Amino acid sequence: xxxxxxxxxxxxxxxxxxxxxxxxxxxxxxxxxxxxxxxxxxxxxxxxxxxxxxxxxxxxxxxxxxxxxxxxxxxxxxxxxxxxxxxxxxxxx
Numbered sequence: 001x002x003x004x005x006x007x008x009x010x011x012x013x014x015x016x017x018x019x020x021x022x023x024x025x026x027x028x029x030x031x032x033x034x035x036x037x038x039x040x041x042x043x044x045x046x047x048x049x050x051x052x053x054x055x056x057x058x059x060x061x062x063x064x065x066x067x068x069x070x071x072x073x074x075x076x077x078x079x080x081x082x083x084x085x086x087x088x089x090x091x092x093x
Contacts, residue, residue: 019051022058022066026050 013020019027027047034043058066070076074086084091 023051023054026054 013022015021016024027050030047030050031040031043034040034046037043067076071078071083072086
C-alpha cells in the first residue's frame with residue numbers, strides 16, 4: 001500500500017490576493033473610505049496598518065473569536081430560530 005499525501009492547507013480559509021477573507025475586510029473598508037474622502041494613498045496605508053493590527057489581534061485568540069464578539073455585541077444579523085438575542089443576559093424558565 002502506498003502512502004497518500006494529505007495537503008497541509010486543507011482547512012485554511014479562502015485567500016484573496018495576499019490576505020485571508022477576514023483580513024481583507026479592514027483593508028477594503030479603509031481603502032473605500034479613502035476613496036470617498038479623496039485620500040486614496042493614505043487610505044491604502046491605513047488599510048495595510050489595519051490588516052497588521054487585525055492579524056496580531058486574531059492570532060492571539062481562538063478560531064471564530066471575531067464572529068463570537070460580533071454576535072455578543074449584537075452586530076451579527078441572524079434570522080435563525082436557535083440563536084437567542086445577545087442582549088438577553090438572563091433566561092427565565
